[in-house]
Amino acid sequence: MLNNPLILRYRYNLMRPRKFWIYVTVYVSVIILILLLNYIAYKQREMFTRPINFSRNVFLHLTVLQILVLCLLSAINSGSAIKQEVIGNSYDFFRMLPISASKKTIGILVGKNLIMLLFAAANFLLLTIFGIYRQINMLELMQNFFALICISLFINSTVLLSSINKISNKKSSNTAVIILLCLLLSPLLFRYFTAIDKLGEITSKFYTIEMPSTILVGLVMLYFSCWSIAGILRKFTLEDEPLFSRIRAFLFMLGFEFVCLGLFYTYLTKENTTYIWPVNYLYWLISLLPVLLVPLGSLRRFDKYLEHSGLIQDKSGGKNMMIRMLMYSNLSLGLGLFSIWIVGAVGTTLIAGLKLLPCLHIILVLFSFYLFLFLLLELKVVYTSLSNKAGLLLGFITAVYIILPLILEGILPKHNYFDLFSPAGFIFSLFRESLKRIDIRNSIWITNFILCIIPILLILKRHIYILNMRRKM
C-alpha cells in the first residue's frame, strides 16, 4: 500500500520533520493535558475516590479525542484533497494519472490522513490500556473499535465522494456535508457516550437477529461505506457520468429499504399497537431520504441529453424519439425510485397491520408533492443552459411552495389546514393525526397535480427543442 504514489506524495509533505514534530507535539500535549486534568480531578474531588473512576474518565476523554481524530479532522482532510487540487490548478494532472481508481481512493483516504491515522493508532493503544485497567471486556473493546472505524470510514468516504461529485472552486462546500453527517450521527454518538459503561450489554435487532448495538452500527456504517466507495470509484473511472447509474440507483434504494426495514422490523411487529402508526410514518420518512437525495447526486445534465439524443437518433431512426428521451431523462429515475419506495411503504403498512387504504391515500399526496418538486429540479436541468440563474428562480419557487402555506396557516387561523399544502406541513401532520378529512387530502393532491401542468409543458418544450437541434446537427 505504501507504494501508492499518492501516499508517497502526501508523505513527502506531511512527514517533513518540521511539520511532523509540530503535529506530534500538539498530540502529546493533548494526551498529557487529558491525563493531568483527570489526575487533578481524581486527587481533588470526592467523586473520583476510586482509581477505576480515573481510568473511566480518561477512557471517555480519549474516546472523544478518537472521535475527533477519526471522524472530524480526518473527514476535513479527506474532503479537502480534491478541492486543493482544483484550487491549486493541479486537478488536470491528478485526473490524468494512470493509476487505478481504487489506488486513488486509498491514496487520498490514507495519504491525506497519515498523521491522523498515526494518532488514531496511538489512541487505540491508550484506549486499550485504560480499557483493560477499567476492566472492560476485550471483546467489548474490540466491538467499540470496530464501530468507530466503520463510522470513520463512512464519514471519510462520504465526504470525499461529495467533494468529487460536485467539484467547485469554493473552499467551504464540504463543511456543510461534514456538519450534516455529524448532525445525523450525533444521536448515535450521544447514546454511545451515555452508555459507555455498559456498551457490551446493549443489543439491537436486525429483523430477528439480535446482536450488540456496536456491531450493528458498525455493519450498517460499513454497508453504506461500501456504497460511498463504489461511488468514488465510479466518479474516478467515469468522470462525466452521474454518481449512480439507473441500475445502481435502484439497487441502492432497494438496499436502503432492506436495511431500514431490518432496523424498524422489531418496532413494526411489536404487539403494543399504540405507537405503530408513528413508527410506520417514521420509517416512511427515513426511507424517503434516498428518494430525495439519490436523484440530486445522479442528475443527467442537459449536455448529456444532447449527447444521448444523437444515440437515440442513430438507434431508432427517428421513431419514438420523445418517449425515448423522456425515458432517458431524470424523470424516469425519480419515478422509479418513488415506485420502489411505495412498495416498501405498502409493505411496512401490511407488516404493521395498519389499514391500507388511508395509507395509499397519504402515499398519493406524498407522490404529488414529490412530483412537483422533482419537476422543478428537472426544469433546472433543462433550462440552466439558457440561463445560469434558472436555478435561483426555481429555488425561490420551491421555497415559496414550502413556506407560503405555513405562513398562510399563521395569518388565517380559521382555515387551519393551509400547512397541509406544504410538504413540510404535511409531513409534520402525519404525526398529528390531522389528516382524517379525506376532502382535504384530495384537494392537496389535486392542487399539486394542477401545479405540475406548467412544468411538464415547459420540460416537453425543451425536449422538443433538443430533438429539433439534433436533427439540424
Add this chain to the structure above:
Amino acid sequence: MQILQANNIRKEFGSLVAINNVSLSLEQGQVLGLIGPNGAGKTTLLRILATVLRPTKGTVKTLGYDSAKEYLRIRKHIGYLPDFFNLYNDLTLHECLEFFAKAYQVDEDLIPQRITDMLKYVELEHKRNDFIRHLSRGMVQRMGVAVLLIQDPELFLLDEPASGLDPKARIQLRSVLKKLSNEGKTIIISSHILTELSGLCSHISLMNKGNIVMHGAVDEIQQKVFSTKVICVSVLENCQRAAQLIKEFPNTEIRTVEGNEITFEITANDTELAALNSHLISAGIKVFNFGEKKTDLEDLFMEISTEE
C-alpha cells in the same frame, strides 16, 4: 503511423457551440500548431483530445483507442499540459518528479537517473531541492514539460505553454520545445502568439469561431495562401521611377513605396525575378537590395483571417 484521428467533433456548452464539426488527423512525428484568436476553441479542442472533456458529438481515436470508452488507456500514453496549471507547491522538484515517475510506473531503478536527465533537459538541475512554490512562472512551465517528459508520452498536448511568460522565459521554453520537436516527438501545441510557433511546427491548423479554417503542412499553406511572392527593393535614388518600372512589369502589384524602399507582390519564377532586377539596373536605377520578404505565421494568420 497515425497517432490521432478526430472526426466531426462538436462541443456545446449550453447554447454556445465551442467546437463545430472539427476533423483532424496527426501522424507520428508531426508537430501541429493550433493557431487562433482567444475564444477560437483551441483549449476546448485540446481538452477533448486530452480526454478531459467529452465531445457532444463526434469521435476521437488516439493511438487506436476510442476516447469515449478507453480514455484511461489513452491517458497512459499522452502528456497534457493545461493552459492554467500548477504543480504541487508543497513538493520539491525532485519529489514532484519522483511522484509522477512512480505514478507512470517508470522502472524503480531508472527513476533517479531519469529525474536528473529531465531536470537537465529543462535546465532546472540547480533547483532540484527547491520547493515548486519558489519557482518563477517560466520555471513552472518548464517543470510542467519535465513532468510530461518523465512519462515519455507518445503524444504531447501543450495548451498555450508560453502564455504569461516574460521574453526570457519564453525563449527558454521555446528552446525546450524545439529540442522535443527535433527529437521527432508528436506534439500538438496551441497558441495565439504566432511567433511562438514559427519554426516549431510541421503542420498548422488555423481555428476561428470553433472551426478549423485551414489545416495542412506549413509550406503547403504558405504556398496556398501566398501564391504570389512579396519582394522588397531598396534603391539609392529615383524611387518613384523604379516603382513605375516595376508596375509596368507583368503580374506585379505595388504594396508600398516608403522612402527608398518599394514592396510589391509578383507572380513569377526566379528567372523572371532576375530579369526584373536586370531591367531596373539597365534603366539606371541603383539597386542595393533586391530580395523576397519571407512570410511568417503572423502574416499567414492575418492573411487567412482577412480572407475569412
